[in-house]
Structures are given as structure tokens and as C-alpha cells.
Amino acid sequence: MHELRSKIEEAVRAIRRHSARSPRVGIILGTGLGGLAAQIESSQAIPYASVPYFPASTVESHAGQLVCGKLRGVDVIAMEGRFHFYEGYSMQEVTFPVRVMRALGVEILIVTNAAGGMNPHHDLADLVIIEDHINLMGDNPLRGPNDAALGPRFPDMSHPYDRPLMALAQQTALELGIPCRKGVFVAVAGPNLETRAEYRMLRSMGADLVGMSTVPEVIVAAHAGLRVLGFSIVTDLCLPDALEPADIKQIIEVAGRGGERLSRLIPHILEKLEQV
Ligand code: HPA
Numbered sequence: 001m002h003e004l005r006s007k008i009e010e011a012v013r014a015i016r017r018h019s020a021r022s023p024r025v026g027i028i029l030g031t032g033l034g035g036l037a038a039q040i041e042s043s044q045a046i047p048y049a050s051v052p053y054f055p056a057s058t059v060e061s062h063a064g065q066l067v068c069g070k071l072r073g074v075d076v077i078a079m080e081g082r083f084h085f086y087e088g089y090s091m092q093e094v095t096f097p098v099r100v101m102r103a104l105g106v107e108i109l110i111v112t113n114a115a116g117g118m119n120p121h122h123d124l125a126d127l128v129i130i131e132d133h134i135n136l137m138g139d140n141p142l143r144g145p146n147d148a149a150l151g152p153r154f155p156d157m158s159h160p161y162d163r164p165l166m167a168l169a170q171q172t173a174l175e176l177g178i179p180c181r182k183g184v185f186v187a188v189a190g191p192n193l194e195t196r197a198e199y200r201m202l203r204s205m206g207a208d209l210v211g212m213s214t215v216p217e218v219i220v221a222a223h224a225g226l227r228v229l230g231f232s233i234v235t236d237l238c239l240p241d242a243l244e245p246a247d248i249k250q251i252i253e254v255a256g257r258g259g260e261r262l263s264r265l266i267p268h269i270l271e272k273l274e275q276v
Contacts, residue, residue, distance in 0.1 A: 002145070002147040002149070002150075004092075004099070004147055004150070005147055005149060005150065007052070007096070008016070008096075008100055008103050009103065009148050010052045010053070011051050011052050011053055011054065011100045011103075012100060012103045012104055014050065014052055014101070015046060015051060015066065015068075015104065016104075018044055018046045018050070018068070018242075019044045019046065019068040021068050021075050021077075022104065022105040023068060023069075023075045023076050023077035023101070023104055023105060023106050024073060024074060024075050024105065024106065024107055024108065025074055025075070025077075025095045025106060025107070025109075025110060025270065025273070026076070026077050026078075026079070026098070026101035026102075026106040026108070026109045026110070026183045026226075027075045027076055027077070027078040027079070027109075027110045027112075027266070028078075028079045028082050028097075028109070028110070028111045028112060028214075028217060029078055029080050029081070029082075029112055029116050030077060030082065030111075030112040030113035030153045030213065030214075030233070030254060030255070030266075031113070031114040031233075031235075031251075031253065031255040031259075032213070032235075032252065032254075032255030032256040032257075032258060032259030032262075033112050033255075033259045033262060033263060034079065034080065034211070034259070035259060035260060035263040036071075036259075036263040036266055036267075037061055037067045037078050037080045038101055038263070039066050039071060039263065039267060040068075040069040040070065040071050040076060040078060041069050041070045041071070042069050042070055043067050043068065043069030044067070044068045044069060045065045045066070045067050046065060046066040046067075046068065047064065047065045047082075048064045048065060048066070048081070049064075051066070053093075053096055053099075053232035054096065054097065055083055055089055055093050064080065064081040065079055065080050065081070065178040066079060066080070066091050066097075071266075071267055071270050072267045072268075072269075072270045072271040073138060073271070074260060074270045074271075074273060075269070076105060077101055077106065080095075080099055080217050082097075082213060082217070083096075084138070084190070084191075084202070084212055084213055085137055085189055085193035085213075085216065086189060086190035086210070086212055088138070091137075091139050091141035091143070091161065091216050092141055092142060092144075094141065094216045094237045095141040095216050095217055095219070095220035097217075098217050098221055098224065098276070099150065099220065100110075100227075102221075102224045102225075102226060104159060105111055106198070106226065107226065107227060108162075108165070108226065108227045108228075108229065108273070109217070109218075109221045109226045109227070109228050109229070110211060110228075110229045110230075110231070110266060111130075111214050111217055111221075111228065111229070111230045111231070112212045112216060112232075112233070112234040112259075112262060113185075113211045113213050113230075113231075113233070114211065114232070114233050114252075114254075114255040114258075115128075115185060115209040115210060115211035115232035115233065115234060115235065115253060116193070116194070116199075116209065116210045116211065116234070116235065116236050116237075117208070117209060117236070117238060118199055118202060118203040118207060118208055118209065118210060118238045118239070119181075119183060119203075119208040119233075119240060121181070122181065122208065122209075122234045122237070123234065123237075124182075124234060124235070124236070124237065124244065124254050124257075124259075125234065125235075125254050125257040125258040126179065126233070126258065127173070127178065127179065127180045127181070127262055127265070128180070128181045128182065128183045128208065128209060128212040128231065128232045128233075128234060128235060128236040129161075129169050129180060129181070129182045129183075129229075129230070129231060129233075129259055130161055130168050130169060130182075130183065130184075130185045130214070130230030130231065131161055131166060131182045131183065131184060132160070132161065132184045132185075133160065133161075133184065133185045133186065133187065133214070133215050133218060133230075134184065134185070134186040134187070134205060134206070134207055134215075135187055135215045135219065135249075136186055136187060136188050136189075136202075136270060137187050137188060137189045137190050137215060137216065138189055139189075140216075140219065141216045141219055141220050142155070142219060142223055144231050150223065150224060151223035151224050151225065152223070155219075155222050155223045156222070156233070157219075157222060160218050160219070160221070160222040160228055161218075161228050161229065161230055161242070162227040162228055162229060162276075164276035165228075165229040165269075165276055166229065167180070167226060167274060167276075168227060168269055168272060168273075168276050169231075169265070169269055170182070172265060172268045172269050172272065173265055175268075176264065176265060176268060178232065178261050178264065178265050180265070181208075183207075183208030183209050183232070184206055184207045184208050184209070185207065185208070185209045185210070185211060185212060185214065185215070185230070185232055186205065186207035186210050186211075187210075187212065187213065187214060187215035187216075188202075188210060188211075188212060190212035191212065191251045193236075193246045194210065194238065196240040196241075196243050197240070199238045199240045199243070203238075203240070209232045209234070210238060211232065214230060214232075216231065229269070231262055233254070233258030233259060234254075234258065235250075235251040235252075235254045235255045235258070236250070236254070244256075
């Protein structure tokens with residue numbers, strides 16, 4: 001058997017020792033989304049350190065555990081803290097948890113992140129549904145031998161973000177009175193933020209949001225046949241002609257504000273999943 005598949009199976013066995021549940025929805029919680037994990041009921045927390053082949057998360061603003069349980073009646077598995085390419089992990093390491101979630105039975109992946117907003121209509125703490133992405137990270141998690149049991153060699157990317165789920169998210173946000181936009185997300189390797197010339201370039205490419213995560217996970221989710229719903233929280237305004245120095249403390253504070261709204265929205269979406 002391929003090496004990756006046996007690693008996935010080992011990780012699945014370790015998780016099943018902690019929780020016998022079969023999650024249907026996987027959630028990757030970005031900066032500021034801790035409040036959502038706290039809403040998961042009858043939950044079991046599994047530290048990444050106890051799951052084989054999960055690297056240890058090194059970013060202070062991220063916890064580093066899986067949380068399994070029920071959210072509005074739906075069996076979920078949430079990643080509190082993700083792995084970033086800029087931390088030095090390979091793309092395969094960054095996306096390994098997505099493979100594991102799929103093997104546990106997950107069909108829908110909800111990804112969230114903190115992102116720079118390049119669309120002049122965006123404001124701080126805005127929620128944006130990711131409608132498409134551009135991979136500018138300079139690497140790809142699918143590079144190397146392909147295991148056909150996990151997905152196709154040349155996966156289609158015409159619609160990596162599920163249209164019925166996007167429509168459900170927009171409708172639910174409207175009903176709750178939570179402002180929610182749509183936009184194109186571009187992923188860069190980081191860890192530095194962008195120069196003004198880079199923001200100008202990324203904007204002219206057609207991107208509304210820029211961040212250092214999410215795209216690797218979405219590529220692997222598409223490869224694995226998962227339906228994906230993605231959200232960004234706009235944490236800093238990246239307008240090249242009026243750019244302020246980035247303040248990471250402020251970015252984390254704004255992510256928390258947007259995160260509160262997203263933590264309110266996601267459970268209501270889960271409640272209505274049967275509609276899509
Ligand atoms: N650039 C890249 N990543 C980010 C940014 C940004 O401006 N803001 C939050 N994550």
C-alpha cells in the first residue's frame with residue numbers, strides 16, 4: 001500500500017481510540033475562531049501531539065487540537081489550529097489532516113482564515129465567502145506520486161468551492177443580518193506581509209483577499225472529492241496607495257471580532273445542511 005495511505009490509516013486509528021464518532025463535517029479554524037470550538041457539544045479534544053504524523057503547531061494564536069462532537073445536531077471534527085507552509089512544513093504535512101478527516105468519513109470541509117482585504121469595498125472584520133482561489137504559494141500538495149485510491153492525478157478545479165453551500169451560507173448570513181461578501185482568495189507563502197507593489201499585482205490579478213493558508217487544504221479537499229465552503233475574515237486593509245504598517249496584534253484582535261460573527265453563522269449553516 002502507498003506510504004501516505006498507511007499513515008492516514010494509522011492517524012485514523014489513533015483518533016478512533018479517543019472518539020468513536022463518524023464526523024460528517026470537518027472545520028479548519030483559523031485565527032480568531034476559537035469561539036466556535038467551544039460551541040461543540042459532547043466534545044472530545046484530541047491534542048495533535050497524540051495523532052501520528054500530525055506536526056506540532058508553532059503559531060501562538062493557534063491551539064493545536066482536534067475537537068470532535070456535535071454542532072447543531074451534526075457530527076463535526078474541528079481543527080483548532082492549522083499547519084502553515086511558512087512554519088516550514090511541507091505541503092503534504094500541511095494537508096495531512098484533510099486526508100485524515102476524509103478517511104474518518106467527512107464529506108464537507110469548512111475552511112476559515114484571516115486575510116488581507118484588497119478590495120476597496122471591504123472593511124475590517126468583514127466576512128467573505130471564498131468563491132475561488134489563486135495558488136501563488138510556489139508549491140502544490142499533490143506534487144509527487146499520485147495514489148489513485150485518494151484521488152485523480154489531474155484533479156478538476158473548475159469549482160473547488162461548492163456552489164450550493166455558498167448559496168446556503170449567503171442566504172443564512174442574510175437571515176441573521178450578518179454582512180457577508182464573496183471574493184477571490186490568493187494564497188502566498190509568507191511569512192512576511194506584502195509590499196505595496198505586490199498588493200497592486202495581486203489585486204490586478206483578480207484577487208480580493210490575500211493570505212498564507214487554506215489553498216493547500218482546498219486543493220487536497222478537491223482531490224479527495226470533498227465539498228468545500230471557505231470563509232475569510234478581513235483583518236487588514238491592503239490598499240497599496242494608503243498602506244499602513246501591519247500590526248499583528250491588531251490583526252489578531254480584528255480576527256477575533258470577525259470570528260465571533262463567523263462562529264454565529266456556521267452553526268446556523270450546519271442546521272440547514274440537509275437543504276443542500
Ligand atoms: N497578507 C498575507 N496574509 C495575511 C494578510 C496580508 O495582508 N493579512 C492576514 N493574513
